[in-house]
Amino acid sequence: MITLQSISYVRLGTADLDGATKFATEYLGLEISNRSKDSIYLKSDRREHTLCYFRGSPTDQTVAFEVSELSELELAASELDRLGHRVRLGSATEAELRRVRSFIGFQDPTGNHIELVWRPAYSGQRYHGERDAGITGFSHIGLCTTDAARDEIFWTGVCNARVSDRIGDAALLRVDQVHHTIALFPTDRAGIQHINHQVATGDDVMRSFNFLSERQVPMVFGPGRHPTSSARFLYFQGPDGMIFEYSSGVREIADELLYRERQFPFDPKGFCEWGAKPQIREFRDWARPHVLD
Amino acid sequence: MVELEQLRYVRLVATDLGRAADFAERVLGLGPIDRTRELATFRSDFRDYTLAFVSGDRAVQSVGLEVRYPRDLEAILEGLRGLGLRVEKGSGEDCASRKVKDMAWFMDFSGNCIELVVRPLNSGWRYFPRRDAGVRGLADVILRSVDIERDLLIWTGILGARVSDWAGEAAYLRFDDAHHRIVLLPAARPGILAVEYAVEDVNLLMRNWYTLRDLQVAVVHGPGRRPASEQLFLTFAGPCDVLFSFVAEGISVDERHRARQFPAGPSGLCNWGSECKISEFNDAARVQNGRSITARTGVS
Numbered sequence: 001m002i003t004l005q006s007i008s009y010v011r012l013g014t015a016d017l018d019g020a021t022k023f024a025t026e027y028l029g030l031e032i033s034n035r036s037k038d039s040i041y042l043k044s045d046r047r048e049h050t051l052c053y054f055r056g057s058p059t060d061q062t063v064a065f066e067v068s069e070l071s072e073l074e075l076a077a078s079e080l081d082r083l084g085h086r087v088r089l090g091s092a093t094e095a096e097l098r099r100v101r102s103f104i105g106f107q108d109p110t111g112n113h114i115e116l117v118w119r120p121a122y123s124g125q126r127y128h129g130e131r132d133a134g135i136t137g138f139s140h141i142g143l144c145t146t147d148a149a150r151d152e153i154f155w156t157g158v159c160n161a162r163v164s165d166r167i168g169d170a171a172l173l174r175v176d177q178v179h180h181t182i183a184l185f186p187t188d189r190a191g192i193q194h195i196n197h198q199v200a201t202g203d204d205v206m207r208s209f210n211f212l213s214e215r216q217v218p219m220v221f222g223p224g225r226h227p228t229s230s231a232r233f234l235y236f237q238g239p240d241g242m243i244f245e246y247s248s249g250v251r252e253i254a255d256e257l258l259y260r261e262r263q264f265p266f267d268p269k270g271f272c273e274w275g276a277k278p279q280i281r282e283f284r285d286w287a288r289p290h291v292l293d
Numbered sequence: 294m295v296e297l298e299q300l301r302y303v304r305l306v307a308t309d310l311g312r313a314a315d316f317a318e319r320v321l322g323l324g325p326i327d328r329t330r331e332l333a334t335f336r337s338d339f340r341d342y343t344l345a346f347v348s349g350d351r352a353v354q355s356v357g358l359e360v361r362y363p364r365d366l367e368a369i370l371e372g373l374r375g376l377g378l379r380v381e382k383g384s385g386e387d388c389a390s391r392k393v394k395d396m397a398w399f400m401d402f403s404g405n406c407i408e409l410v411v412r413p414l415n416s417g418w419r420y421f422p423r424r425d426a427g428v429r430g431l432a433d434v435i436l437r438s439v440d441i442e443r444d445l446l447i448w449t450g451i452l453g454a455r456v457s458d459w460a461g462e463a464a465y466l467r468f469d470d471a472h473h474r475i476v477l478l479p480a481a482r483p484g485i486l487a488v489e490y491a492v493e494d495v496n497l498l499m500r501n502w503y504t505l506r507d508l509q510v511a512v513v514h515g516p517g518r519r520p521a522s523e524q525l526f527l528t529f530a531g532p533c534d535v536l537f538s539f540v541a542e543g544i545s546v547d548e549r550h551r552a553r554q555f556p557a558g559p560s561g562l563c564n565w566g567s568e569c570k571i572s573e574f575n576d577a578a579r580v581q582n583g584r585s586i587t588a589r590t591g592v593s
Contacts, residue, residue, distance in 0.1 A: 171431075203565060206517070206567075275503030
């Protein structure tokens with residue numbers, strides 16, 4: 001069993017590094033912690049960075065999870081190898097680029113690039129965004145799956161994720177008390193489906209809705225409230241078509257023994273209890289439920 | 294000093310009673326109570342009605358406020374006469390059509406009609422509307438004033454209301470534990486700008502926002518949050534040339550509360566940055582830019 005402690009960072013390739021930087025700082029509200037000729041490191045909380053854009057293909061997307069012991073990297077590598085996943089041990093240079101001590105990389109069954117990292121860098125200084133978006137931190141990702149049942153088994157069987165709820169066949173998975181850290185959305189591709197940052201209050205969600213709308217940032221879903229996690233949310237489109245989400249008030253699951261996951265419908269009501277309708281293809285056209293309608 | 298007990302109702306003059314009634318039920322989610330050729334009333338809470346549409350030659354737009362005893366009514370009328378205002382006692386017929394024991398009305402300095410009523414009818418049955426809009430009840434009324442300083446003399450001097458906060462020249466007035474029940478807003482003409490209904494919480498407010506979109510009702514301000522009262526609001530167009538709002542949350546204030554000065558116009562009325570299409574609010578911001586607010590509040 002691979003024990004994921006928390007989500008660590010996302011690395012995204014982009015053909016327009018300047019455009020991505022402008023979006024991430026002026027619109028999304030992240031803080032630049034570091035930049036090089038080919039990459040920009042962005043901070044959203046106490047960690048040194050939680051998002052990195054680098055010059056490259058926009059399809060080159062990676063998400064990293066933290067493990068607590070170096071030995072767990074080795075155990076994970078042999079377990080993944082046994083299951084037929086090709087595991088790559090990161091070089092010292094690569095580790096330096098990621099601000100971690102050590103890491104391994106592999107692909108999940110869908111082909112998503114996953115990294116497991118040990119001792120990712122924290123920052124001595126607190127996060128102070130480019131604008132007052134109220135961000136409290138990078139929190140979760142939506143991950144594409146080409147086979148929801150298979151990938152749910154991978155994340156819950158090989159790793160320590162637990163199903164918190166399902167919307168149709170889309171499983172919302174937790175690795176700690178937070179309702180979900182990984183959300184698996186059935187689709188026809190590999191990659192990161194959305195990137196979530198938590199904001200302090202519902203007011204922050206609404207302020208950003210007006211701020212970003214005035215600047216013609218495409219709103220693709222919300223403002224709304226998820227019946228699953230009870231979080232208030234806003235989804236909007238960033239560079240290279242990536243969907244970003246702000247949310248506030250996500251539910252925490254304290255009692256592992258008593259909690260039972262629930263089945264929600266794969267329709268707008270399953271995604272929003274206020275009546276917002278998603279313009280996101282993975283929330284509209286996929287994840288046909290196999291049990292309930 | 295006499296005290297106002299409650300904000301009771303608004304009476305709006307409808308040219309098309311059917312259309313207005315449809316709005317009250319379908320959009321606001323209120324429950325229909327009485328309906329005649331010239332009157333339609335709607336329930337929103339424990340009160341028999343809080344919204345009345347009236348038609349006919351004698352129909353006048355008004356706001357109804359409750360006072361406790363007939364002697365309070367007399368005392369208020371005495372004070373109003375002292376300010377040189379014309380006051381009039383309601384007839385038995387007037388009382389019956391409003392379902393009150395006793396009543397009087399006056400015109401403020403702007404020309405707004407204010408009705409004062411004694412023992413208005415409460416409902417024995419709870420409010421149960423057709424649409425689940427989550428309405429909790431009539432919360433407050435935004436009233437235009439063409440002479441805000443003199444109109445404030447009525448509210449604070451005769452009716453015992455207190456200023457909770459200022460937004461530009463607009464005054465939030467309270468007479469119970471709510472932050473405000475009446476907002477006096479400087480404007481070029483008199484009349485009710487908006488009638489505001491409280492809904493349960495933010496979820497109901499936002500759900501109503503999407504419902505209003507589906508119903509193709511024009512939202513003119515919000516959803517947003519008011520800096521002074523911390524109320525969430527959503528203001529939309531209604532019949533009778535009057536706006537309606539759903540509001541939720543908000544602070545309550547007590548005797549220790551000190552009135553604060555907030556900016557005029559949209560920046561002082563929403564801290565979510567929502568779009569404002571209400572000309573009175575946008576005009577207020579322009580007026581403020583041309584003149585010092587400290588002069589008005591006496592700080593200078």
